[in-house]
Amino acid sequence: MNFSNNIDVVTQLKPQFKMYVGKGNNSFLVKSSVKQRWWLQLVSDKDKIDSCHITWTQLRVNEIIANLKPYTGALNKLRKDISTVG
Secondary structure, eight states: OOGGGTOOOOOOOOOOEEEEEOSSSSHHHHHHHHHTOTTEEEEOOGGGGGGOSEEEOSSOOHHHHHTOOOOOHHHHHHHHHHHHHO
């Protein structure tokens, strides 16, 4: 369907990534940018940071850094690619 047919199909997409934005460091600008992207969902509760994909803070917060989980997706893909070549 397209505009020339005078029909508009609106799909409802669910956010795929969660993001926490802390105070300071242009947080209002970052939050307003995030709100314009359907694939990002703002998390305002500090207790739910461990479920977030992206964390934006003003300063290095050791409590948050200690709870970060390593991302192994790219490493696993690289290992798979190497094993198929050899």
